[in-house]
Amino acid sequence: MFNEDLRKNWLDILKFNSKVSIIENPRKLDEKVRIPLTPIQIDAFLLYNLFAVLYPRFINQQQNILDIIVSDFDIDNIVFGVYLYKTNKPGVHETVEILPNDLVGIKQENLSDIKEIFNKFQSMILKDHGVKINSIRLIKKRGLDLINSHYGKISNSTNSDIFRSFLDLMQISLNGNLLAMYPEPYILKFLRNNITLLEGIKLSSIFAFIEDLIPSFNVLVTMASNQLSFGVILKKVESKTINSDIEVKLLPIEREDYDLNSYRLLTDIKKAQQTFMVDNVFNINLNGILKFLSELFENEIPLHKEILRLLFQKFLYGIRRYDLHWSMYPKPKVFNTLIRFLIRLIGIDLNLKKLSHWAIPDYIFGLFDTFAGLNARILLIITSNKTTHDITNQTPITILLEIENGSLTKVKNIIEKEILSGIDQKSLDSIRFAYSERFGFITNIIILDKILIKTILNTFIFKFHKISLFSILKVLKMLKKPQIFQIYPEIPPYSHLKRKNSFFFMKDLLKIAIDRHNF
Amino acid sequence: MIENSKVNSTDVAIIKNDSPTKAISNGIELLGGISRFIGKEDSVFIKINLRAPSGFPVNVSMDSLRNLIILCKKAGAKEIYVGGFPENGVKTSTLSSILGLKSYLENLGAELISLDDQVTSSFSIVDVNGKNIEYPTRVLESDKLIILNQVSVDPLFKCTLSILNYYSLVSSKSQKIEKIIRSGKDYLLLDQYKQDLISNILDVFSIKKPCLVINDMFYFLEGAGPFIFKDSSIIRTGLVVSGSDAVAVDLITLKLLKIDLLSSEILLEARNRKLGITNVSEINLKGESLDANKLIVNFSVYKLNEITINNTYLQEGRICSGCFKEAYYLLNFMKTHMTKDLKYIRKQSILIGENPPEPDTVENVIVFGDCALKSTKNRDFRYIQVPKKDSTIKTVRGKIKKDNSSQNKPIMKEKVNKSIIEIPGCPPDMYMSLNTLVKYYGKTKAPNLSFYNALLNQFVFKESEKSIKKKGVNSDV
Numbered sequence: 004m005f006n007e008d009l010r011k012n013w014l015d016i017l018k019f020n021s022k023v024s025i026i027e028n029p030r031k032l033d034e035k036v037r038i039p040l041t042p043i044q045i046d047a048f049l050l051y052n053l054f055a056v057l058y059p060r061f062i063n064q065q066q067n068i069l070d071i072i073v074s075d076f077d078i079d080n081i082v083f084g085v086y087l088y089k090t091n092k093p094g095v096h097e098t099v100e101i102l103p104n105d106l107v108g109i110k111q112e113n114l115s116d117i118k119e120i121f122n123k124f125q126s127m128i129l130k131d132h133g134v135k136i137n138s139i140r141l142i143k144k145r146g147l148d149l150i151n152s153h154y155g156k157i158s159n160s161t162n163s164d165i166f167r168s169f170l171d172l173m174q175i176s177l178n179g180n181l182l183a184m185y186p187e188p189y190i191l192k193f194l195r196n197n198i199t200l201l202e203g204i205k206l207s208s209i210f211a212f213i214e215d216l217i218p219s220f221n222v223l224v225t226m227a228s229n230q231l232s233f234g235v236i237l238k239k240v241e242s243k244t245i246n247s248d249i250e251v252k253l254l255p256i257e258r259e260d261y262d263l264n265s266y267r268l269l270t271d272i273k274k275a276q277q278t279f280m281v282d283n284v285f286n287i288n289l290n291g292i293l294k295f296l297s298e299l300f301e302n303e304i305p306l307h308k309e310i311l312r313l314l315f316q317k318f319l320y321g322i323r324r325y326d327l328h329w330s331m332y333p334k335p336k337v338f339n340t341l342i343r344f345l346i347r348l349i350g351i352d353l354n355l356k357k358l359s360h361w362a363i364p365d366y367i368f369g370l371f372d373t374f375a376g377l378n379a380r381i382l383l384i385i386t387s388n389k390t391t392h393d394i395t396n397q398t399p400i401t402i403l404l405e406i407e408n409g410s411l412t413k414v415k416n417i418i419e420k421e422i423l424s425g426i427d428q429k430s431l432d433s434i435r436f437a438y439s440e441r442f443g444f445i446t447n448i449i450i451l452d453k454i455l456i457k458t459i460l461n462t463f464i465f466k467f468h469k470i471s472l473f474s475i476l477k478v479l480k481m482l483k484k485p486q487i488f489q490i491y492p493e494i495p496p497y498s499h500l501k502r503k504n505s506f507f508f509m510k511d512l513l514k515i516a517i518d519r520h521n522f
Numbered sequence: 523m524i525e526n527s528k529v530n531s532t533d534v535a536i537i538k539n540d541s542p543t544k545a546i547s548n549g550i551e552l553l554g555g556i557s558r559f560i561g562k563e564d565s566v567f568i569k570i571n572l573r574a575p576s577g578f579p580v581n582v583s584m585d586s587l588r589n590l591i592i593l594c595k596k597a598g599a600k601e602i603y604v605g606g607f608p609e610n611g612v613k614t615s616t617l618s619s620i621l622g623l624k625s626y627l628e629n630l631g632a633e634l635i636s637l638d639d640q641v642t643s644s645f646s647i648v649d650v651n652g653k654n655i656e657y658p659t660r661v662l663e664s665d666k667l668i669i670l671n672q673v674s675v676d677p678l679f680k681c682t683l684s685i686l687n688y689y690s691l692v693s694s695k696s697q698k699i700e701k702i703i704r705s706g707k708d709y710l711l712l713d714q715y716k717q718d719l720i721s722n723i724l725d726v727f728s729i730k731k732p733c734l735v736i737n738d739m740f741y742f743l744e745g746a747g748p749f750i751f752k753d754s755s756i757i758r759t760g761l762v763v764s765g766s767d768a769v770a771v772d773l774i775t776l777k778l779l780k781i782d783l784l785s786s787e788i789l790l791e792a793r794n795r796k797l798g799i800t801n802v803s804e805i806n807l808k809g810e811s812l813d814a815n816k817l818i819v820n821f822s823v824y825k826l827n828e829i830t831i832n833n834t835y836l837q838e839g840r841i842c843s844g845c846f847k848e849a850y851y852l853l854n855f856m857k858t859h860m861t862k863d864l865k866y867i868r869k870q871s872i873l874i875g876e877n878p879p880e881p882d883t884v885e886n887v888i889v890f891g892d893c894a895l896k897s898t899k900n901r902d903f904r905y906i907q908v909p910k911k912d913s914t915i916k917t918v919r920g921k922i923k924k925d926n927s928s929q930n931k932p933i934m935k936e937k938v939n940k941s942i943i944e945i946p947g948c949p950p951d952m953y954m955s956l957n958t959l960v961k962y963y964g965k966t967k968a969p970n971l972s973f974y975n976a977l978l979n980q981f982v983f984k985e986s987e988k989s990i991k992k993k994g995v996n997s998d999v
Contacts, residue, residue, distance in 0.1 A: 361861070365858075366859065366861065366862070369752065369859050372577075372750045373576050373858075374620075376577015376579070377577065377578065377743070377750060377754065378577075378578045378756060379577055407758075408756040409756075432622070432625040432626075432629070439584075439588075439626070444583075446577060491622065492619065492620055492621060493619075493620070495575065495620065495977040495978075495981065499977050499980060502980075503976075511969070511972070511976070514965060514966075514969035514972075514973075515862065515970055515973055519966070
């Protein structure tokens, strides 16, 4: 029933986990396993710690888990397999016990009441084995087949292909209810509801799109907290001859080698950069990230605009807490006091440590609600032609965003080309009308070129350490070029940007984005 | 009143549907079909909400409008005009270019009429109750008039009724209520402003009766409205009310919102003037049940001090509906768009109405409206006590003589308080108020407002630049 590689790797993980509690220093075991469903080799003890920290936080805090494999067809008893994991530590799977399939008989019609299934199994296993299970994972046979098929690709595919396959597996499983859990964790509900917002958009296509946009990089992301410290090396290698690929390595950050300050950040990130031979190191406080994600997953989808505002505020707060919640090497130029002082002389205050996290979301949401409306349909056309927006000469990506009461309720990929047949495709009027006839009134069309997205990603993420007035000005100037960015009809903030000198526009923006009082 | 409908005016349809366009079509179907309202070769004027350069639901739902235009075309309408005066003097052409309306309507086979364009639009003077009203000739000459009204909360009339929508067939200038104090009558106590406003609205309404009125409340803006503010929120009711008698349609709309006729001054006055049906028992209800579809919504606040704004202290005197409405907009604007500015300003007081209490602080006092200006002319906050500076020679001499008496007892001098922002007008104009505030606070203290004002400048102030004194501080309206 299980792919042999999958089974062997999983049993290796269980074997290692069961040794941890009886060995004095499990770190020294130096065993390698693969992260389930991925080709990523990882230190077994790090995986143990990841499970111990992340599983209780995001999936279930209680001990003892039961996996049930069920048929997709309606037969007398649809149970194909029952696997009991007794866990001493929540989330850390140590042993597996195969229970008889007829322990509790299930029919297709029972699947709608997973709580009832849980209760029956819980009482039966408590009676027969004296173990109280606290959660069940119900996997349909088709889901298992998909996992097996995914595993088959691991040995002969690139990391990017495998990641795309994993995203497809996740999307199909969640859309088709091939995986269910009781009690249902917030993360599962969050992912499922998010996926239902996407209409005709595959997660793997989003990944492929982003992968195509991002430049070559070689970064180390270190995350540390009291319970867990690890690093992720992410490397994208681009080549003209072969397809690009992303390498991912997870490694433990040993406390003996790196000191952590009181904010749980590495004190010497330069050393980490040299040791791991990477271009940049992002050093992040893991507790902050986990807390943010926990709060994010607890929300209903679509996110209510007030929740979105709050999450945005928290995100900006995280950014402004440089040296407290995160840091990076090489240190971004804008955090250099002398450079900031010199910029200040020309009336520009670019102090990201004083980002107005408390005011920016209110202002942006206020402007958006006012000018786009509380209900809106926005057509996003992403082109890749550097010279013209003539849509006939290229295959743009066309996405329809539907907003209701200020919340994003649908993201739809439009593939029907016939919508534009017989109309003047250079006229945004005609394009808007054609799409409005098909999907309802299109409030605005936004056309942007991939080069703009690339520049934004470079400026604000991959070359963040080099961010300066000039790089921000470059983005603003690109926004003014109709061959790179257009909004139709033009909303007042965009008309204002086009009319005003970029430097003075940026100055005004920074007054809104940065706190006035530096001390 | 000019009649233009074949349909029994007692019919009102309440439709509930999952689709806003189907709700409108089904409503018209239930009333006998579009051909009962529109004849072949008719020229039709559709009056819509076209308030401001803003998204839905400030303006009408374009999907509903599209549906209505298609129905009119199917009925054989020769010409379909769409229009209305935007609020606060914004030009239709400006609004059209921001919303991309003109070309969209042309593609649908309708024409957007700029009633404010003196070159293309003419007006006829219509005498109603001794008042000369400038009424658009195009509307007067159209065979049929339809009102497509987006229902939202309204600070003065609880919700935006079709009769209120109709009022913007006349220009903002004509809509302005002149303050006329009748002898022996207290203007504020009787809320003469509102009475005059209602009278004007009904005068305009009585000129030409619409053949079809649609109150689109499929999406209803509750909280702070009818513009979009921080406290605004949309609820999906799925309801549309339609009929040929605007008063009856508005009455049923209010009933759905659990508002009684007696609570609606405008419908009471319409009843007095016999402008439509105001008795529910006389209305032939079709479609959904009225009682089963009543809604619970959050209406806008009735008291200004219920709008809580950071660092802002409101002192309210006796106030008329005009000032209430404009202050409601201003306060909601501050709450929505001035989060950062209010933190920097630290403290501001707003005095509204006649004889407002003294402000909490003498700094940043906004005196809003003519009543507040006149009644606070000689108030204490207009003057501040500052220690009189001795001449340097005197101070040095005092120090040499070790004479501390001058330091112990500083001589106080009374000065005119310059931290006062005077916003005249009866009532003051919202956009002009914002302009005055920007001039006073400046970019450093009010970066958000300053940026927003620059956006407004693109479509509001460019046409009517008014002189505004810096510091000192008042604006001429």
